[in-house]
Amino acid sequence: MGKQVARQQARARARKARAQAREDQAKREQRLTGLGEQVVAAVTERDAAVVDCERRAGRALRSLVEEGLSTREALAWCGVELTAREVHRLVRDAEVGGESSPDEEGKPRPATPPCVSGAPAKGRG
16 A cells, blocks of 8 residues: 555646646746737837837928928938938838838838939029
């Protein structure tokens, strides 16, 4: 009888250990899920902030060009180094609601405004 009782106790300890391991794993998965959600929320907030800042920059650049400055002159007033391609993208993305064909990644692309051509604005010789 002693061996049988010892085996039963060993099986009970093993079941308890497995149950504890499953509980620990479930708690760990909950922690990991929560942390993953925090990462996604933070990155989503960051992306929204970047989009907002870039739209504001694009609107301001468009306003400078509409004041009669060329793209280069507008950038000189800003004191930042941006490529013509980036200026074009910022102004394009600042457009509200106007979308055209998708870009290289398949995302909708806002309509291209006429004010960022790199050429001087009308009336400027």
